Amino acid sequence: MSSFIQYTLSGLVTGSIYALIALGFTIIYKSTNIINFAQGNFVVLGGMLAIYFREQLHFDLPLTILLSVTIVSLISFLLEFIAIRQCKKRKAKLLTLIIVTIGAAILLRGLAMALFWKDPGKRFPAFTSDAIITIGGANIVTQDVWIFVVTLVTLFLVVLFFEFTITGKSMKACASNKKAAMLMGINVEKMTSIAFILSGMLGAIAGIVITPKLGMSYDSGIFWGIKGFCAAVLGSLGNLIGAVGCGMMLGLMEAYVIGYGDIATFHLFQVSNYKELIVIIFMLLILVIKPEGLFAGKTTSRV
Amino acid sequence: MFLNEKLETMDRKEIEQIQIERLQATLNRIIKVIPFYKDYFQKKNISTEDFTNIEDIQKLPLITREDLVRHHPYGMFSVPLREIVRIYPTSVPFRLPVVVGYTQSDIIKLSKLTARVLCSVGVKKDDVVLINFNGNIINGAFVVMYGAELLGSSVIPCFDSNPEEIIDILRSYRVTKLITTPFNALALSDVIEQRKISPQDLSLESIIVGGEILPHYHQKRIEETFMIKVSEIYGMEEIIGPGVGGECEKKCGIHINDDHFIAEIIDPKTGKSLLEGKTGELVLTTINREGFPLLRYRTGNITSLIIEKCSCGRNFSRIQKILNHTDERLIINGISFLPKHIEKILSSYEHTTKNYRIIIERANNRDRMEIEVGVTSELFVDQIRKMEDTKLNIKQDITDNLRVNASIRLVEPKTIPYPWKKETNIIDKR
Amino acid sequence: MLYIKNLNAFYDDIQALRNVSLHVKEGEIVALIGNNGAGKSTILNCISRIITSVNGSMFFRDQDMSDLKYNKAVDLGIVHVPEGRCIFPDLSVWDNLLLGSYSKREKLSTCKKNINKIFEMLPLLRKKKDQAGGTLSGGEQQILAIGRGLMAQPEIMLLDEPSMGLAPIFINDVFGILKQLKEQGKTILIVEQNAQKALEIADRAYVIETGSIILEGDTDELKTNQEIKRAYLGKGYSEIWD
Ligand SMILES: Nc1ncnc2c1ncn2[C@@H]1O[C@H](COP(=O)(O)OP(=O)(O)OP(=O)(O)O)[C@@H](O)[C@H]1O
Ligand SMILES: [Mg+2]
Ligand SMILES: [Zn+2]
Numbered sequence: 001m002s003s004f005i006q007y008t009l010s011g012l013v014t015g016s017i018y019a020l021i022a023l024g025f026t027i028i029y030k031s032t033n034i035i036n037f038a039q040g041n042f043v044v045l046g047g048m049l050a051i052y053f054r055e056q057l058h059f060d061l062p063l064t065i066l067l068s069v070t071i072v073s074l075i076s077f078l079l080e081f082i083a084i085r086q087c088k089k090r091k092a093k094l095l096t097l098i099i100v101t102i103g104a105a106i107l108l109r110g111l112a113m114a115l116f117w118k119d120p121g122k123r124f125p126a127f128t129s130d131a132i133i134t135i136g137g138a139n140i141v142t143q144d145v146w147i148f149v150v151t152l153v154t155l156f157l158v159v160l161f162f163e164f165t166i167t168g169k170s171m172k173a174c175a176s177n178k179k180a181a182m183l184m185g186i187n188v189e190k191m192t193s194i195a196f197i198l199s200g201m202l203g204a205i206a207g208i209v210i211t212p213k214l215g216m217s218y219d220s221g222i223f224w225g226i227k228g229f230c231a232a233v234l235g236s237l238g239n240l241i242g243a244v245g246c247g248m249m250l251g252l253m254e255a256y257v258i259g260y261g262d263i264a265t266f267h268l269f270q271v272s273n274y275k276e277l278i279v280i281i282f283m284l285l286i287l288v289i290k291p292e293g294l295f296a297g298k299t300t301s302r303v
Numbered sequence: 304m305f306l307n308e309k310l311e312t313m314d315r316k317e318i319e320q321i322q323i324e325r326l327q328a329t330l331n332r333i334i335k336v337i338p339f340y341k342d343y344f345q346k347k348n349i350s351t352e353d354f355t356n357i358e359d360i361q362k363l364p365l366i367t368r369e370d371l372v373r374h375h376p377y378g379m380f381s382v383p384l385r386e387i388v389r390i391y392p393t394s395v396p397f398r399l400p401v402v403v404g405y406t407q408s409d410i411i412k413l414s415k416l417t418a419r420v421l422c423s424v425g426v427k428k429d430d431v432v433l434i435n436f437n438g439n440i441i442n443g444a445f446v447v448m449y450g451a452e453l454l455g456s457s458v459i460p461c462f463d464s465n466p467e468e469i470i471d472i473l474r475s476y477r478v479t480k481l482i483t484t485p486f487n488a489l490a491l492s493d494v495i496e497q498r499k500i501s502p503q504d505l506s507l508e509s510i511i512v513g514g515e516i517l518p519h520y521h522q523k524r525i526e527e528t529f530m531i532k533v534s535e536i537y538g539m540e541e542i543i544g545p546g547v548g549g550e551c552e553k554k555c556g557i558h559i560n561d562d563h564f565i566a567e568i569i570d571p572k573t574g575k576s577l578l579e580g581k582t583g584e585l586v587l588t589t590i591n592r593e594g595f596p597l598l599r600y601r602t603g604n605i606t607s608l609i610i611e612k613c614s615c616g617r618n619f620s621r622i623q624k625i626l627n628h629t630d631e632r633l634i635i636n637g638i639s640f641l642p643k644h645i646e647k648i649l650s651s652y653e654h655t656t657k658n659y660r661i662i663i664e665r666a667n668n669r670d671r672m673e674i675e676v677g678v679t680s681e682l683f684v685d686q687i688r689k690m691e692d693t694k695l696n697i698k699q700d701i702t703d704n705l706r707v708n709a710s711i712r713l714v715e716p717k718t719i720p721y722p723w724k725k726e727t728n729i730i731d732k733r
Numbered sequence: 734m735l736y737i738k739n740l741n742a743f744y745d746d747i748q749a750l751r752n753v754s755l756h757v758k759e760g761e762i763v764a765l766i767g768n769n770g771a772g773k774s775t776i777l778n779c780i781s782r783i784i785t786s787v788n789g790s791m792f793f794r795d796q797d798m799s800d801l802k803y804n805k806a807v808d809l810g811i812v813h814v815p816e817g818r819c820i821f822p823d824l825s826v827w828d829n830l831l832l833g834s835y836s837k838r839e840k841l842s843t844c845k846k847n848i849n850k851i852f853e854m855l856p857l858l859r860k861k862k863d864q865a866g867g868t869l870s871g872g873e874q875q876i877l878a879i880g881r882g883l884m885a886q887p888e889i890m891l892l893d894e895p896s897m898g899l900a901p902i903f904i905n906d907v908f909g910i911l912k913q914l915k916e917q918g919k920t921i922l923i924v925e926q927n928a929q930k931a932l933e934i935a936d937r938a939y940v941i942e943t944g945s946i947i948l949e950g951d952t953d954e955l956k957t958n959q960e961i962k963r964a965y966l967g968k969g970y971s972e973i974w975d
Contacts, residue, residue: 166831166832166835169824169828169831169832170832170835172821172823172824172828173821173824173832176821176822176823176824177819177820177821177822179783179815179819180815180819180820180821181821181832182781182783182803182804183781183783183803183807183812183813183814183815183819184807184832184833184835184836184881184885185803185804185806185807185808185835185836185885186804186832186835187802187804316736317756317758320736320738320754320756321756323738323739323754324754324755324756324946324949325949327752327754327945327946328939328946328947328948328949331942331945331946331947332947332948351751351752351945352751352752354752355738355739355752406957406958407957408950408954408955408956408957408958411953411954411957412950412954415954591949591950593948593958
């Protein structure tokens with residue numbers, strides 16, 4: 001039982017990170033229909049910047065967080081403002097825009113390596129202490145609590161933003177029907193910028209909270225990106241709750257595969273080593289059965 | 304007075320907007336259906352898209368009555384005949400007929416337009432309006448009647464009644480507005496004078512004339528006998544009759560309904576457009592007609608155009624009182640005709656030579672015309688009887704065809720100068 | 734109020750409008766009728782500035798609109814209720830209305846008051862206020878779209894086929910609303926397939942055919958017009974022609 005709780009808790013922690021990243025994908029997709037493949041690199045940048053400020057420059061934690069988040073959102077903003085907007089002006093196809101984000105991902109990866117370091121193991125100390133907390137027989141570190149709390153607060157704020165502020169609602173409106181949003185006088189370009197800034201923030205936050213636990217390497221962008229992307233797709237791309245739910249689900253699934261996979265397969269295969277593969281296969285299976293994702297069909301749009 | 308003040312006092316910007324809109328719409332419509340324009344556009348290699356402002360109208364050809372005759376009867380109609388609800392052949396003595404067609408909506412439009420014009424010359428809802436037109440402008444009479452009825456006036460239509468009858472009607476029905484032609488108004492003046500009727504016995508407030516040129520001296524005569532003002536309304540058979548424009552109460556020219564017509568002044572000799580204020584021939588374009596749109600129609604009327612705000616509040620352009628016609632027509636007691644028509648009549652007689660002289664005088668406020676006809680000497684040596692017959696026949700012929708009275712004098716050809724130019728063979732002493 | 738001269742609009746290489754000139758005066762209801770594909774929606778899209786590959790002169794109350802961005806057009810009071818309603822399907826009726834007043838940047842309390850005013854005018858919406866827009870019926874969506882447009886307190890309202898695809902009862906509802914707006918003195922430019930209905934409510938109308946205006950006039954003059962029947966019925970020229 002305690003091991004189940006253990007797996008569940010660690011699943012939720014990883015899931016939180018996936019959820020944050022998936023949310024980043026979702027927000028951009030919703031307002032622009034673009035899959036931003038640089039989303040994983042925002043996580044990496046957030047983490048590495050935090051290490052740099054904390055370890056190299058010895059800034060205190062709040063300042064570190066503030067600076068890292070700001071810089072990553074700025075980069076995200078510039079990506080949209082410089083690259084994507086210009087391409088759109090020249091009537092580029094959607095596919096071209098997605099390729100632009102892939103290009104941006106490669107560029108950011110190279111930049112991270114060139115400006116910072118290659119050492120994959122670098123990290124900065126946990127937010128508070130390294131103390132271990134025991135819950136129902138399961139042990140977690142305090143940073144896990146931080147990850148979980150920060151994620152929940154962030155998710156809560158994001159939902160609040162979308163549900164209760166006029167800007168959030170108008171962003172939803174842009175996603176829901178761009179032409180109508182334009183006709184309401186909503187500045188769609190501005191909303192797109194806000195979406196990118198928000199995604200950058202979410203990515204940076206994910207990177208900052210996870211780094212003390214796992215460290216951050218310049219090339220792990222793809223890893224985070226794929227995880228978040230999977231969660232977003234499973235959550236029916238464009239659905240905020242779906243993204244969060246599927247992020248969590250993915251985290252839990254991984255944790256259970258690691259925990260119970262070997263036992264379930266009588267240790268015939270080293271299943272836990274292939275957790276990524278298994279999760280992806282699982283995801284593909286779901287998509288084959290329900291191509292629109294798990295959270296689709298809540299509303300139908302009529303013409 | 305205004306029928307629709309907002310519409311009639313709109314500013315030039317608005318007027319020009321409406322003009323270009325309606326001109327473009329008219330062109331877009333006719334280009335598909337009137338072969339004349341289709342061919343013209345093809346030949347000149349222009350398209351309707353070349354018309355982006357009012358001045359572009361000069362890219363269109365000028366249309367004369369002869370052009371209309373050439374496409375007689377239905378060649379210039381822009382809707383199929385079954386959409387036409389009124390067909391009106393206009394005929395002028397010695398000229399081939401032209402036929403005008405109106406659709407249902409044309410009728411509605413021209414009624415509204417005429418109501419507007421009548422309103423501007425002071426016709427009101429509580430007026431008793433006598434409409435007296437006759438002969439070849441009966442269509443104008445209908446148009447005026449529709450307009451007056453739309454205004455809500457009590458209309459008494461009197462077509463082809465004689466002046467005596469009209470005077471009786473004016474008296475007994477307490478008519479307040481008389482709408483008629485200059486000729487009829489002059490004839491009524493005669494009756495008033497002959498019967499020594501005091502104008503005070505009539506309830507008439509004003510006389511509105513249209514359909515023919517009204518020279519100052521005629522206007523003065525009518526105003527003096529009736530002791531009321533005469534106002535003019537303007538239009539022509541080929542366009543919509545008297546709805547083209549009218550005088551306002553300020554009497555500073557005739558306002559053209561710019562939202563339905565585009566007025567231009569051209570040099571009648573070269574066909575070139577003239578600047579605002581210059582005197583030349585008035586060219587009208589209908590921009591709101593369905594059945595029979597006329598573009599750049601040469602009216603033959605000599606006048607000048609003023610485009611500035613009138614003290615009555617209208618921004619519609621104004622033309623000066625029309626006193627002349629390009630074909631140098633003569634006007635005798637309100638009836639106009641061309642000297643060459645007289646020539647034509649004369650040439651049908653034996654023994655006449657080709658020269659003649661017209662002498663016009665005013666006596667007792669009336670125009671008198673005498674025609675000196677050159678005849679060959681054979682006629683002189685013949686019996687007096689035959690000479691008298693010829694004289695009577697010519698006189699009758701002229702009255703029948705041109706509706707004017709003339710006294711005829713047969714003369715030896717060498718007593719009148721040759722060759723006949725207007726200056727020498729028409730002597731106007733008025 | 735709105736003056737358009739020689740408007741040409743392009744979709745890539747296709748020219749959708751040719752020298753379109755039209756105007757709408759304050760307090761006037763003007764109808765735009767024409768065949769499918771004639772360019773009616775394109776005209777409205779040009780006025781609300783969502784199509785910008787245009788040339789020609791457009792003036793709204795002495796303001797040159799040629800460099801105006803779409804959101805600034807809404808700020809000026811040009812409110813476009815587009816073809817096919819375009820409501821926000823996953824937002825509630827309430828949110829749809831709220832976003833209608835986006836351009837006004839008012840306090841939430843003012844917005845609430847205005848939404849209540851709309852509810853009074855269109856009581857049907859009050860009943861459905863928490864329902865997602867996408868779950869409304871077509872007619873209800875149309876009424877929502879009009880309500881949402883009114884939330885922007887339009888100076889001029891551009892309505893694109895408000896009766897399209899609606900059952901007769903809803904068509905009457907929609908035109909009932911339009912009559913109310915007319916009585917309030919609103920300025921409206923309306924595109925309609927239902928020419929008969931449109932002519933009943935409008936003061937003037939333009940008939941457009943393959944990107945060009947071919948007729949303009951007061952509605953009482955146009956009612957008898959064959960061109961309108963043709964434009965409306967969508968018959969070929971020759972069919973009614975001869
Ligand atoms: N986005 C677009 N891309 C290319 N062509 C377009 C586009 N939108 C419209 N068109 C073309 O422009 C022309 C005018 O279209 P528009 O939608 O304005 O017509 P409409 O009069 O509103 O027709 P309907 O009554 O069907 O709504 C059509 O020929 C159409 O095919
Ligand atoms: Mg359309
Ligand atoms: Zn005047």
